[in-house]
Amino acid sequence: MAQFARVSRSVGLITLQNPPVNALSALARQGIVDAVKRALSDPKVKSVVICGQNGIFCGGADIKEFGTNITGPPLVPMIHAIEASNKPVVAAIEGSAFGGGLELALGCHYRVAHSKAKLGLTEVTLGLLPAAGGTQRLPRLIGVPAALNLITTGRHVTAAEALQLGIVDQVTDHNTVDEAVKFALSVAGKSLDARRISTYPCPCPSDVDALFEEVMQKVRQSARGAIAPIACVQAVRAAATLPYSQGMEREQELMATLFTSGQARALQYCFFAQRAVGRWSMPSGARWDTSKPRSIHKAAVIGLGTMGRGIAVALAQTGLSVVAVETQEKQFMEAKKMVSGMMERGAKRHGTAPPLDKITYSQNIQAVADVDLVIEAVFEDMALKEKVFQQLSTICKQGTFLCTNTSALDVDHLASQTRNPELVVGMHFFAPAHVMKLLEVVYGPRSSPQAVATAMQLGKKMGKVSVAVGNCRGFVGNRMLKPYLEQALFLLEEGATPELVDGALEEFGFALGVFKMSDLSGLDVGWKVRKGDGLVEPGLASGPSARIRQGRRYSPLGDLLCEQGRFGQKTGQGWYRY
Ligand SMILES: CC/C=C/CC(=O)SCCNC(=O)CCNC(=O)[C@H](O)C(C)(C)COP(=O)(O)OP(=O)(O)OC[C@H]1O[C@@H](n2cnc3c(N)ncnc32)[C@H](O)[C@@H]1OP(=O)(O)O
Numbered sequence: 095m096a097q098f099a100r101v102s103r104s105v106g107l108i109t110l111q112n113p114p115v116n117a118l119s120a121l122a123r124q125g126i127v128d129a130v131k132r133a134l135s136d137p138k139v140k141s142v143v144i145c146g147q148n149g150i151f152c153g154g155a156d157i158k159e160f161g162t163n164i165t166g167p168p169l170v171p172m173i174h175a176i177e178a179s180n181k182p183v184v185a186a187i188e189g190s191a192f193g194g195g196l197e198l199a200l201g202c203h204y205r206v207a208h209s210k211a212k213l214g215l216t217e218v219t220l221g222l223l224p225a226a227g228g229t230q231r232l233p234r235l236i237g238v239p240a241a242l243n244l245i246t247t248g249r250h251v252t253a254a255e256a257l258q259l260g261i262v263d264q265v266t267d268h269n270t271v272d273e274a275v276k277f278a279l280s281v282a283g284k285s286l287d288a289r290r291i292s293t294y295p296c297p298c299p300s301d302v303d304a305l306f307e308e309v310m311q312k313v314r315q316s317a318r319g320a321i322a323p324i325a326c327v328q329a330v331r332a333a334a335t336l337p338y339s340q341g342m343e344r345e346q347e348l349m350a351t352l353f354t355s356g357q358a359r360a361l362q363y364c365f366f367a368q369r370a371v372g373r374w375s376m377p378s379g380a381r382w383d384t385s386k387p388r389s390i391h392k393a394a395v396i397g398l399g400t401m402g403r404g405i406a407v408a409l410a411q412t413g414l415s416v417v418a419v420e421t422q423e424k425q426f427m428e429a430k431k432m433v434s435g436m437m438e439r440g441a442k443r444h445g446t447a448p449p450l451d452k453i454t455y456s457q458n459i460q461a462v463a464d465v466d467l468v469i470e471a472v473f474e475d476m477a478l479k480e481k482v483f484q485q486l487s488t489i490c491k492q493g494t495f496l497c498t499n500t501s502a503l504d505v506d507h508l509a510s511q512t513r514n515p516e517l518v519v520g521m522h523f524f525a526p527a528h529v530m531k532l533l534e535v536v537y538g539p540r541s542s543p544q545a546v547a548t549a550m551q552l553g554k555k556m557g558k559v560s561v562a563v564g565n566c567r568g569f570v571g572n573r574m575l576k577p578y579l580e581q582a583l584f585l586l587e588e589g590a591t592p593e594l595v596d597g598a599l600e601e602f603g604f605a606l607g608v609f610k611m612s613d614l615s616g617l618d619v620g621w622k623v624r625k626g627d628g629l630v631e632p633g634l635a636s637g638p639s640a641r642i643r644q645g646r647r648y649s650p651l652g653d654l655l656c657e658q659g660r661f662g663q664k665t666g667q668g669w670y671r672y
Pocket residue numbers: 114115117152153154155156157158169190192193194195216217220222223224225226366369370
């Protein structure tokens with residue numbers, strides 16, 4: 095799992111070979127240990143390069159091993175042995191160096207990265223902390239504030255940022271391994287005293303207590319119930335206040351608590367589940383690996399309400415040309431302003447230019463004639479959507495995919511309104527559509543595998559986790575949401591307030607409480623669905639008998655709000671006042 099070769103006469107080249115991401119499995123670790131021993135004992139080898147095969151350095155520890163009886167050499171002594179080596183070791187970083195992969199690179203004496211490489215201590219996203227010395231070495235290398243930022247968020251940094259922070263020594267546009275070999279030749283025989291990060295003092299601000307108190311408060315606020323980010327801060331604090339060996343002990347202690355936690359298990363389940371949904375299939379036998387998507391360059395959004403605006407922003411941020419159509423004058427003017435504002439705020443956060451020129455606005459549906467894909471996001475009303483699909487079917491060029499953002503209506507019925515039902519699928523986003531990562535791709539019996547593959551690929555390009563689901567009322571997401579919303583309403587009837595319920599959910603870890611989320615999505619959408627289901631009847635809005643409908647407990651509170659025109663944020667009032 096790690097190959098050894100001598101190149102350029104005196105450089106020992108160790109290549110990690112564990113596809114697809116060169117994860118540090120037991121066999122890979124054993125391979126590295128053996129190859130390092132070989133390099134160090136070969137008198138012809140004066141310096142060493144460690145790289146990964148197939149353009150990726152290392153995706154970190156093998157997550158599949160977690161929760162099993164882990165065998166093979168442990169990571170920490172393996173990395174220590176590399177750092178302690180008396181021959182210079184250079185990491186050649188292509189593709190990704192994440193988690194244990196970056197910790198391995200930090201144990202090397204030098205790091206050369208390709209300009210397109212991404213680096214990160216991503217463990218926190220799996221409910222863990224960088225426990226192969228990452229919490230002790232990174233602050234010693236780049237300082238406490240920058241290390242805290244990277245370790246508590248798990249964010250990926252580009253090679254350019256890594257160079258600026260001091261994580262890597264050189265960035266190249268050329269062949270990374272060749273450059274690293276040249277680098278290794280140039281440092282052979284040089285003293286390594288100043289290159290072992292574990293021996294560095296940790297650069298510390300004068301008031302360590304105040305710094306960590308402030309950071310801990312911030313992390314508690316943003317991490318919302320997650321234990322790993324807190325443990326990350328505690329581990330970095332150990333780096334700042336204790337000698338390296340004691341810091342390592344603290345790192346191991348904290349990791350031991352996280353490693354078996356329910357949060358870590360859940361986040362790791364989530365990691366694999368998000369990848370598993372990419373391997374979709376349909377009852378017809380069509381599959382992700384046999385269905386070819388078509389490239390989408392220009393897309394349209396019909397209807398610029400809450401959802402349509404978010405979808406337009408998400409498409410433009412992906413780099414697509416977008417035609418945004420809204421026929422109602424007032425909504426059109428308002429939407430243009432809102433969409434620009436959303437893009438400007440997003441660009442400011444990412445330090446980029448807002449892609450304002452990617453969107454053209456129109457009040458005429460004819461403007462979508464030449465697009466490759468349309469996402470309909472008009473109000474949740476079947477008659478209205480039928481009309482839009484009939485129009486789209488005649489206006490759009492041959493082969494345009496017609497997608498609906500409906501959250502509950504029959505996608506197959508909408509397909510039947512068009513000349514080419516095989517081009518119709520649901521693309522159901524969740525509010526706010528430019529932020530939320532979940533996307534349901536809804537196929538009906540007539541949707542073509544290519545339409546599904548194209549929507550799935552477009553979703554991935556937009557940074558979404560796309561899930562292919564069958565066509566049924568509420569699909570999967572809203573079927574899961576229904577009992578959650580119901581129970582929240584019952585809590586109100588039993589004496590809680592919306593603030594209390596939302597507060598408990600947010601404390602638990604939800605980004606938004608259920609009532610804030612409902613106000614954001616718009617209360618009228620659910621009202622319309624409940625009316626369609628025969629649950630909302632005039633004269634039934636109050637009194638005890640009103641609380642049993644269709645044989646089940648029912649709360650009419652949401653209906654009462656809607657009767658007063660309180661549809662949520664968009665009307666200035668919903669569960670809350672805005
Ligand atoms: C002692 C404990 C120490 C822990 C320290 C750690 O190192 S924890 C692990 C830290 N590593 C990460 O967080 C990286 C996770 N991986 C990724 O972010 C991405 O996979 C990638 C490396 C950026 C590659 O992305 P890409 O989009 O190219 O591919 P996929 O994400 O689809 O992955 C391809 C398959 O590889 C599997 N896989 C990825 N990383 C790991 C891993 N670290 N261990 C095991 N398997 C991994 C992934 O599951 C995919 O396979 P599927 O069969 O499709 O699931």
